[in-house]
Amino acid sequence: MNAPFPHAMLAAETDPPLIRFEGVTKTFSAGPAPVTALDGVDLDVRPGSIVGVIGRSGAGKSTLIRLVNGLERPSAGRVIVDGREIQGLDEAALREARRSIGMIFQHFNLLSSRTAADNVALPLELAGIGRAAARARVAELLDLVGLSDKADRYPAELSGGQKQRVGIARALATNPKVLLSDEATSALDPETTRSILDLLARINRELGLTILLITHEMAVIRGVAHEVAVLASGRIVEAGPVFDVFSTPRHPLTRAFLAGEPGFALPPAIAGRLVPEPVENGQTVIRVVFRGAHATEPVLARLARDEAIEANILAGTVDEIAGRPFGVLVVAIPSGAETAQALGFFARHSLTAEVVGHVA
Numbered sequence: 001m002n003a004p005f006p007h008a009m010l011a012a013e014t015d016p017p018l019i020r021f022e023g024v025t026k027t028f029s030a031g032p033a034p035v036t037a038l039d040g041v042d043l044d045v046r047p048g049s050i051v052g053v054i055g056r057s058g059a060g061k062s063t064l065i066r067l068v069n070g071l072e073r074p075s076a077g078r079v080i081v082d083g084r085e086i087q088g089l090d091e092a093a094l095r096e097a098r099r100s101i102g103m104i105f106q107h108f109n110l111l112s113s114r115t116a117a118d119n120v121a122l123p124l125e126l127a128g129i130g131r132a133a134a135r136a137r138v139a140e141l142l143d144l145v146g147l148s149d150k151a152d153r154y155p156a157e158l159s160g161g162q163k164q165r166v167g168i169a170r171a172l173a174t175n176p177k178v179l180l181s182d183e184a185t186s187a188l189d190p191e192t193t194r195s196i197l198d199l200l201a202r203i204n205r206e207l208g209l210t211i212l213l214i215t216h217e218m219a220v221i222r223g224v225a226h227e228v229a230v231l232a233s234g235r236i237v238e239a240g241p242v243f244d245v246f247s248t249p250r251h252p253l254t255r256a257f258l259a260g261e262p263g264f265a266l267p268p269a270i271a272g273r274l275v276p277e278p279v280e281n282g283q284t285v286i287r288v289v290f291r292g293a294h295a296t297e298p299v300l301a302r303l304a305r306d307e308a309i310e311a312n313i314l315a316g317t318v319d320e321i322a323g324r325p326f327g328v329l330v331v332a333i334p335s336g337a338e339t340a341q342a343l344g345f346f347a348r349h350s351l352t353a354e355v356v357g358h359v360a
C-alpha cells in the first residue's frame with residue numbers, strides 16, 4: 001500500500017480551515033415528526049487534508065456532506081467553505097462556489113448515454129469551456145486517473161473501479177479545491193477499493209486537493225484519511241488524527257468500528273468465552289497497542305525476562321497508519337497479581353494496554 005504521507009501540501013495547523021462547520025444543526029420537518037439529522041456539529045477541514053467522517057446508517061453523514069455544496073441548508077449554525085458562508089449565497093454565487101467543490105458518489109452517477117470522455121467533459125461544457133480546450137483537459141484528466149485507453153467506452157463497458165475513476169476525473173474537471181466523497185468505495189471489492197483510495201491519496205498529494213469523505217468502513221479511514229470524526233445520531237462523538245483515534249479510541253462506537261479491523265478482532269473461539277470478571281486460575285486478555293518506535297520493540301520477550309510473565313499471543317498485527325508504525329497485540333496472561341504487574345510493565349514502556357476480558 002502507498003501510504004498517503006508525506007503530504008507536503010498539508011497546511012499548518014494555524015491556517016484557516018477550507019471547510020468549517022460551526023455549531024451546525026439540521027432538522028428535517030417534512031415527515032410526521034421532525035428529525036434532527038445533525039446536532040451542533042463543529043468540524044474543521046484543513047487545506048490539503050483528507051478528513052473522513054464515519055458513522056452508521058442514519059448518523060447524518062450524507063446530510064453533513066450535502067451542507068458543504070449547498071444541497072441542504074443548516075437549521076442553525078454556519079457552514080463556511082473557502083471563506084464563504086454557503087447558506088448566505090444566492091443561486092448564481094452557489095453555482096460559482098460549486099465549481100470549486102467536486103463530488104463523487106457510491107453509484108458513480110455517470111450518464112449511460114455518454115462515453116467516459118464525454119462524461120468527464122460534461123462539467124466543462126456546463127462551464128462554457130470551448131471544445132478544443134475541453135478535449136485537451138479531458139485527455140489530461142483521463143491520463144491522471146489511468147483511463148486514457150477507455151476514453152470512448154460507455155459506462156456499461158467499464159468495471160466499477162473504472163467507472164469510479166471516470167467519476168473522479170469528472171469531479172476534478174473544473175479544478176476544484178475540495179473533493180466530497182460520498183461512500184465512493186462502498187460498491188467496490190476490497191482490491192478495487194484499495195486502488196481507488198490510492199488514487200485519492202495521490203491526487204491529494206500531487207494536486208493538494210482537500211478531501212472530505214464519508215464512509216461506514218474503518219478500513220477506508222485507515223487507508224486514506226489523515227483525520228477522522230465519528231458521527232453518531234448527528235453528533236461528533238470523537239475526532240482527531242487517525243493515528244491517535246486508532247491507537248487510543250475513547251468512544252464505544254469508535255471501538256465498535258475498530259472491532260473488525262486487523263489486530264482488534266479477537267479469534268472467535270476466544271471472543272465466545274470472554275467474561276467481564278476475572279476467573280480463578282483463569283487468564284486475562286489484554287490488548288496492547290504499539291505506537292511509533294515502540295512498534296518494533298521486543299516487548300513480550302522483556303515481559304518474560306524482567307517480570308517472569310509468559311504471555312500467550314492470541315491475535316496481532318503490525319501495520320502503518322498515516323505513515324507511522326502501528327501494532328496491536330492481544331495477549332493472555334494469568335489472572336491476578338500478574339495482570340496488575342503486566343499492566344504496570346506496559347505503562348512503564350509507554351504502551352497503551354487495556355483489559356478486554358477474562359477467560360477460564
Ligand SMILES: Nc1ncnc2c1ncn2[C@@H]1O[C@H](COP(=O)(O)OP(=O)(O)OP(=O)(O)O)[C@@H](O)[C@H]1O
Pocket residue numbers: 028029030031035036037055056057058059060061062063064216
Ligand atoms: N430530506 C430529508 N427529509 C427528512 N428526513 C431526512 C432527509 N434527509 C435525511 N433525513 C433523515 O436524517 C437522518 C440522517 O440521514 P443521513 O442520510 O444524513 O444519514 P447517513 O449517515 O448518510 O445514512 P446512510 O449511511 O444510510 O446514507 C436520518 O434519520 C434520515 O432519515
